[in-house]
Amino acid sequence: MTEPAWQDRVWARHRRRTGAVLIVGTGAVGGFLAEELARLGFSPLHLVDPDILEVENLVRHPLGAPALGQPKASGLAGRIRREFPPCEATGVDADFLKLPVGEQLWLAEQADVVVAATDSAACQRRVNAVALAARKPAVYPAVWVDARVRDAEVGEILWVLPGRRTPCYECAAEFRNGAADAQAARGTRLDIQLVALATAQVVAALADPEDEHAAILDRQRTAVYLHGLTPTSPAIRDAFPTGGLESRNVRIPFPDRPCPACHGSRLRTWDAARTPxxxxxxxxxxxxxxxxxxxxxxxxxxxxxxxxxxxx
Missing domain, CATH: 1.20.5 (Single alpha-helices involved in coiled-coils or other helix-helix interfaces)
Incomplete structure (x- = not known):
């Protein structure tokens, strides 16, 4: 069967999404997210990550044992090209923070949506600044594992629209009162895949506001919190009193003082943030x-x- 005929059969049953996505961080959440976006039809995907696949990554990463010791970004890009031929995936095996500023901006400008899925707050902030400069919508998925939450109970997905229409990542950091870096270090595979699937819906909605997934976006609430399948700890029972699988949209407020990244504040952005x-x-x-x-x-x-x- 020729490749065009193969693709016709795939997209005859599923509407293909279109758009370019930059994913900075192809660890647990970013790795599963990249595969899900490829399944949805997004192309090209630009994947950036400096790490190699290690033994402790195997239980929560789409790459398996044959990829041990290989770079995550290029290894995942190769897997996507083999298993999802319609998707043009490229890997950049480098730390986004250490890339030249011009290359950072170029990568963001090529994308319709930017995703930052790293375990470094410094890198997340840099992606935030670059996405704002390129005026690109951005998504920040993470799994909470700070001292108040055990074993990745809560997933967080924040989305940011350019032009101070929504609070940015820095605004959300102040909202969290300086919580520890959110990462997927102790997350179970089910929790991580849950966050990745929900993030894919957010990306699809940002890439095409008419997409059926756009219902996940709420103009008044620009973050989704997901409670996974692990036991509920006392730290989050107020937010998720029933336990079990649950999601909740949350309004991230603008800070009282102008944000150093987007310059938004409650006073300066009240009308813009809440008025169509x-x-x-x-x-x-x-x-x-x-x-x-x-x-x-x-x-x-x-x-x-x-x-x-x-x-x-």
Whole structure:
């Protein structure tokens, strides 16, 4: 069977999503996410990660034992090209933080959606800055394993729209009160795959607002928290009192002071964050009309007073 005929049969039953995605971090969450995006039809995928696959990664990574000792990014890109031929996947075996600034920006500019799935807060912040500079929507999936939560009970997916329409990663970091770096170090495979699948829906929605997955996005709430299948610890029972598999959309507020990355704050972005574009345009013209009315009244009063002064 020729390749075009093979692809026709695949996409005859499933609507193919389109768009380029940059994934920084191809560990547990990023690895499964890359495969899911390839299945959905996204292409090209640019994968960036400096690490190699080690024994402790095997239980929570799509690459198996034959890939031990190989770079995660290029190894995963090769696997995707073999198993999902319609997807053009490339791997960059490098630390995103150490790439030249121009290359960082170029990678982001080539993408329709940027994903940061690393276990480094510094790298997440850098991806945030680059995505904002390139004016690209970005997604930040993670699994909480800080001291307050045991064994990756909570997955977090934050999405950011450019132009201060939503709080950015730095804004969310302040919201978390400086929690430890979120990572998937102790997460079980089920928890990690759950976060990866939900993240794929967010990416699909950002790439195409008309996609059926767009329902996962909430203009007022720009993060999803997922409770996995592990036992519930006291630290999160208030958020997920019933335990078990559950999700919840959360509104990440803008900080009180201007954010150092996106410069957004509650005062400066209140209308932009909560008002639809058509309403904002109407409000803008209303402000202009009010200003012109005030100017007209002031000029009229000036002319009346000037006339009285001349007559006197």
């Amino acid at each position: 574009p058509d309403e904002r345009e109407g409000a803008r013209w209303a402000h202009v009309a009010a200003f012109l009315t005030i100017v007209f009244i002031v000029m009229l009063l000036f002319l009346v007073l000037a006339g009285r002064f001349i007559r006197s």
